[in-house]
Amino acid sequence: MMVNETKTPLLSVKGLKQYFKVSSNYTVHAVEGVSFDIYPGETYGLVGESGSGKSTIGRSIIRLYDPTDGTILFNGMDISKKMSRTDTQALRTQMQMIFQDPMASLNPRKKVGDIIGEGLDIHHMYHTHEEREQKIKSILAKVGLAPEHASRYPHQFSGGQRQRVGIARALIMNPKLIIADECISALDVSIQAQVVNLMKDIQQETGTAYLFIAHDLSMVKYISDRIGVLHLGHLLETGTTEEIFENPVHPYTRSLLSAIPAPNPIVEKKRIALSYDYKTSGIDYNKGTDHLVSGSHYVKCTDEEFDKWRNQEC
Ligand code: ADP
Numbered sequence: 001m002m003v004n005e006t007k008t009p010l011l012s013v014k015g016l017k018q019y020f021k022v023s024s025n026y027t028v029h030a031v032e033g034v035s036f037d038i039y040p041g042e043t044y045g046l047v048g049e050s051g052s053g054k055s056t057i058g059r060s061i062i063r064l065y066d067p068t069d070g071t072i073l074f075n076g077m078d079i080s081k082k083m084s085r086t087d088t089q090a091l092r093t094q095m096q097m098i099f100q101d102p103m104a105s106l107n108p109r110k111k112v113g114d115i116i117g118e119g120l121d122i123h124h125m126y127h128t129h130e131e132r133e134q135k136i137k138s139i140l141a142k143v144g145l146a147p148e149h150a151s152r153y154p155h156q157f158s159g160g161q162r163q164r165v166g167i168a169r170a171l172i173m174n175p176k177l178i179i180a181d182e183c184i185s186a187l188d189v190s191i192q193a194q195v196v197n198l199m200k201d202i203q204q205e206t207g208t209a210y211l212f213i214a215h216d217l218s219m220v221k222y223i224s225d226r227i228g229v230l231h232l233g234h235l236l237e238t239g240t241t242e243e244i245f246e247n248p249v250h251p252y253t254r255s256l257l258s259a260i261p262a263p264n265p266i267v268e269k270k271r272i273a274l275s276y277d278y279k280t281s282g283i284d285y286n287k288g289t290d291h292l293v294s295g296s297h298y299v300k301c302t303d304e305e306f307d308k309w310r311n312q313e314c
Contacts, residue, residue: 009037009073010176010209011061016070016080018053018060030056032233032285033070038177041203043210045224045241047217047256053233054213058179061211062097075176093123096170100182102162106154112165113150116140119173135172142205143168143198160191164198171202179211184219196223217260221245226296229253232278234285239297249299249309251283252276 018031031053038044046054060067063079072080075094077087096119099105106115113136119125126132137147143164154162163183170178180199184192196219203210214220220227221241228238229252237250248254255276262268278285288300299306 007039010040010075011038011211012071012073013037013057013061014071014073016057016060016072017068018056018065019068029233031060034228034230034233034235035070035290036228036235036238038209038211040176041207041209042225043203043212043223045212045214045220045227046230047214047220047227048230049215052230054215054230055181057230058097058181058211058213062095062179063091089123093119093125093173094176096173096175096178098163098166098170098178098180098183100185102159102166103154106162106165106169108154111151111153112157115154115165116150116168116172119169123173125173139168139172142171142202158191159187160194163187163191163195167195167199167202171206171208174206175208177209177211179213181213182215183212185214185216192219199223217256229256232285234288234300236285236288236301237297237299239293240295243293243295243297247293247297249293249297250301251281252278 014035016031016034017029020028020030022028034053034057036044046057048054056065059065061072067080070080071078074091077083077090079087079091083091116139117132117136120132120135126135136150140147140149145161145164145168149157154165157165166183184195187195199210200223202208210223212220212223224241226238226240227244229236229244229250231252237244237248237253244253245257248257251274255274258272258274262271283301283305285300287302288305289302290298290300291306293299299309301309
């Protein structure tokens with residue numbers, strides 16, 4: 001979908017820091033001052049290698065952690081501080097999460113219908129038993145499952161079907177934002193495409209926004225309107241999918257893109273994977289500030305590095 005930048009963001013993350021004190025003299029800086037916006041109905045892809053802080057950002061947004069610093073605004077609410085009961089209630093319905101491993105996140109002793117209906121039960125979102133059943137049936141249909149699937153248990157489903165259950169469970173709450181944390185990484189590539197297509201169709205129909213967290217850029221390209229590139233807890237570059245793929249500025253972004261295999265064997269043969277090592281790059285993430293490249297395309301680097309890039313020396 002086209003993003004209208006004049007719209008108010010649905011989610012606005014500003015200077016988010018998330019530190020974990022692991023011992024008396026060691027603190028992990030998992031997220032270091034990350035800022036980005038997600039607009040209503042769009043998909044924001046957050047990419048980076050394992051350990052870069054992607055999950056931590058997702059978990060901070062959904063308030064599984066108290067942010068160390070920064071603000072998170074969601075649908076007009078400041079959700080980074082202590083929240084009122086009504087705001088907490090609104091957050092728990094309007095923001096939902098889909099996890100990587102549906103087997104681990106779906107209760108094996110519960111029937112799928114009850115797993116999907118749990119949110120409705122907790123938040124009293126129906127008047128009669130029939131209304132509840134009807135809502136579950138219609139969500140099952142929306143994710144491509146049959147009504148009889150409601151009475152089965154998670155182990156009776158394939159991986160792809162289980163992820164559909166995970167999507168249905170999130171969707172039944174009619175959320176404004178779904179955080180999908182590596183939600184297709186555990187699936188076969190052919191099934192990945194099916195699930196991503198389903199998510200796109202659902203977005204068209206419901207207008208929900210996605211924060212799509214992944215380490216695999218090829219699927220991120222396919223689903224995202226905008227992309228943020230994360231490394232060592234820093235958001236190094238953010239822009240529209242086209243901006244990131246056509247004009248990557250940060251050397252780390254370039255190395256990530258160069259690692260994607262090309263489907264065309266002739267192009268693939270010529271592909272040169274660029275290596276990037278933070279330690280030897282001469283770049284200091286802590287000294288970087290956000291520089292506007294064009295439109296909504298920002299890169300984080302020092303003024304000198306940005307000047308160098310502008311003069312095409314690097
Ligand atoms: P990603 O999702 O990109 O793989 P994570 O957000 O899981 O990265 O982790 C980022 C960094 O924060 C890692 O170094 C990880 O070990 C650390 N980390 C994540 N959660 C915790 C925690 N609860 N306690 C301590 N360190 C953590």
